[in-house]
Amino acid sequence: MSRDSSEERVGAPKCTFEVYRSEGDTLFLKKKYDSAILCYTKALEIREKDLHCLLRRSCCYSSIGEIDKALEDSDAALNTSPDNHRGLLQKAEVLYNRGEFEYALMFFHRGHQKRPELHAFRIGIQKCEEAVKNSLHLTKGLQITEEGSEKFKAQINEQPQKRPTVKTTPKSEKDRVSDDIPLHILSPAKSKAFFGYLYEDHEYLEKLVHQEDELCPEWNNCVNGSKGSRTALRSNRRISIKKWRTACSDEVKQIAKNGLNYLDARSQFWHQEKPIYARRKARPGKKMEKSREKEPTATEQSINICQVLETLREIDQYQRHQQHDLAIKAAETLRQQVSQWTDAFCPNRLEVLANVNSMLGLSYLEMDRLEEALDAHEQAYALGHRCDLPEIVSHAVDNIGRVHAKKGEYQEAINIWKKKLGDTNNNDYELIWLNYEIGRCHLEMEQSHEALKYGLKALDLSTQIGDEAWQLNINVLIGQANLQLENRSEALEAFRSAHELAQTLSAEDAERAIMQVIDEFEETEFGADTDSLTQDEMLFRRSPALPLQLHFQRTKSRTDEYDSKVY
Known part of the structure; x- marks a missing residue:
């Protein structure tokens, strides 16, 4: 398609x-x-x-x-x-x-x-x-009297060239009295301003409506004459009238009326949106001078671009030091600034916006402002698609899934990540991360078989590339899935492997949490309570070499690529 x-x-x-x-x-x-x-x-x-x-x-x-x-x-x-x-x-x-x-x-x-x-x-x-x-204040000095109303009606009747009000539905006598005086009688100049480029179409439709009701001039002149003169004129003009009027005349008239009603409604809407008194006449000379004044020089462009790069680096530093409130403030200011640029000023402004939205979404996510994080990442996704930026799109999909998972919408996160899992452009680390996150979502939904399936896939990939940090996290996931399946021996083996890896990596917090679970295994007959692992999951993810920080570094590394790619 x-x-x-x-x-x-x-x-x-x-x-x-x-x-x-x-x-x-x-x-x-x-x-x-x-x-x-x-x-x-x-x-x-x-x-x-x-x-x-x-x-x-x-x-x-x-x-x-x-x-x-x-x-x-x-x-x-x-x-x-x-x-x-x-x-x-x-x-x-x-x-x-x-x-x-x-x-x-x-x-x-x-x-x-x-x-x-x-x-x-x-x-x-x-x-x-x-x-x-x-x-x-517009009607402050207006006073309508009966004498003035009658005089105004007479003036209207004496000016047939003025536009009559088109009426499509029958009205009562009471309604017709109130409609005798139009709300606005506009001069041709104001009428052109009111309808804009549709003025000629409006005039054409009005002439077409009244053309179907009009007869030849001779007939109009002798309407008040004798019966014989009218009969003679009717016989003389019968052929020409038949040629002029057709079987579709009434239908054409109705279509023209519908068109007039539509144009009137639309013109009133746009008049309310932009009133006539607020419309300024175009002055080509001054407009061109103003546009020339706004066009920045190459030196000014370079200065502004350098300022943007410096701001991006500041946002990156704020995020590295977990100062996400400052990162959000700087990113919002930068996004507003770049949004006001034109393509002539910076041809790659949409790419900059995509990156800013991605970084802004990460800080919103860390601050638990999930709706704003989702909005920022989805804007980054849309801009990435529009500008054909596969890396931006890839990271946006990752982070959109993370937001859904943090909101507890695990199935939505699984659907998003599974779609990306079928992408052949994923590298080994992305495949490990996707399988691990999908497995953890299944575990939260108590779908233990699926959690174990994706956990084993992730473990196999991490073993192939020799990444012990990933093996630590994945072994914990496999151990928890086996506990839900009541596979005691397999769960104990997975936790022992994770404990050894934690010792190797000097991840003391993770080592203590895993050891607590192993001790419960040895002290109880029916199995251990792994709530401590779920509560202390943040301990694993804060470890310097663990996967979520790896994902964070992959996202942040795009800042360093601006010098060579964006500009």
């Missing part, structure tokens, strides 16, 4: 959440909102409360004018994560588009308190305050 065929991908019954989400992001960037909505809907069927998909689908609905649906998705996102600044911004924008400026202002203020450095909240507060002020 082609990756570019969105219809086929959306219709596919068995795709992972990441595939649907990545496809939706791609379609969203291409402004194919209807197709993007289908992809995000499929992704949300797999994971109902995914924050990113809810917010992106809300943006899509807002872009096509489905404000109520956009509001539902933004509310669902805020229910999932009430303090998320992206959710607050999206709901504020939806409420603004809906015309509820006071409520929108409230959410813009909430978001500004959470993230005061973001320009979007300041701009939102400004435009909401302006909209509220305009709605309060």
Whole structure:
């Protein structure tokens, strides 16, 4: 199946959440909102409360004018994560588009308190305050009297060239009286600004609607004449009228009316999104001068790139010293800075963003901010796919699985890692890590046979390459799986092997924990309680030569490759 065929991908019954989400992001960037909505809907069927998909689908609905649906998705996102600044911004924008400026202002203020450095909240507060002020003071001096109303009606009747209101549904007499006066009578200049590039299409459809009801000039002139003159004119013009009107005239008229209604609705929506008074005339000369002023020189580009590299190294050092709060702060600032760049300024900016998101996700994971970690790693995954960066994609898959495992979603983690396990590009260490993590997830789900199966695979691979640190961890996993299966002798043998390896590696914490289990074996008849191993698993993983630190080093090593690859 082609990756570019969105219809086929959306219709596919068995795709992972990441595939649907990545496809939706791609379609969203291409402004194919209807197709993007289908992809995000499929992704949300797999994971109902995914924050990113809810917010992106809300943006899509807002872009096509489905404000109520956009509001539902933004509310669902805020229910999932009430303090998320992206959710607050999206709901504020939806409420603004809906015309509820006071409520929108409230959410813009909430978001500004959470993230005061973001320009979007300041701009939102400004435009909401302006909209509220305009709605309060725009009609302050208007007073409509009965005499003025009658005079206005007369002026409208005397100007047939003005656009009449297109009505598609029958109305009562009460409704018709209120519709006699249009809400806005726009001059041609303002009408062009209101409809934009659709102005000519709107004018054409209006002429087409009224053309079907009009007859020749002679008929209009003698409508009030004698019956004989009307009969003569009807007989003279019968042939030409028959040629002019067709059997499809009524159908064409109805289609044109539908088109007018659609254009009116869309133009009102975009007028609310960007009012006429806020639209500025394009000035090519000044715009070109401004763009030339913004174009950085080669020296400025080099300085900015050096600053980015220095920031990446600082984030790396923070992570190495377990200062993840500082790493998150630096990475968020850098991500915001790089997001404002253009392709002309830095052709590889998306690669930089992918790496920053990957490092940010690692620190979020260590701080147990799991939703934010998942969002960062999935953004890294999407950017890696878009830029064809297999290493970024590989690490993103690893870390997405880690987040799910830490959240207790073991089956989701297994599905993600099994998909990567079939990749022929994995090296020995990646295969060992994947088998070990899949086995541990099965062990947490009390699927002992599967845990033992993947543990033995990992042990065989680690033995082939002679990695004793991995053998230590895997032997503990095999021992725990055998205990669940009540294979006492095999479990004791695995723990003794792990104890010997811990002595060899001088992993004192691991050695003490394993020895405690072996002592319980020797003192009891029915088996040992391995809860201490589960509780002290962090002792194994903190050992200098153990696998999770190995994975962490593989992730961090990408920082050192920026000089040769990114720039």
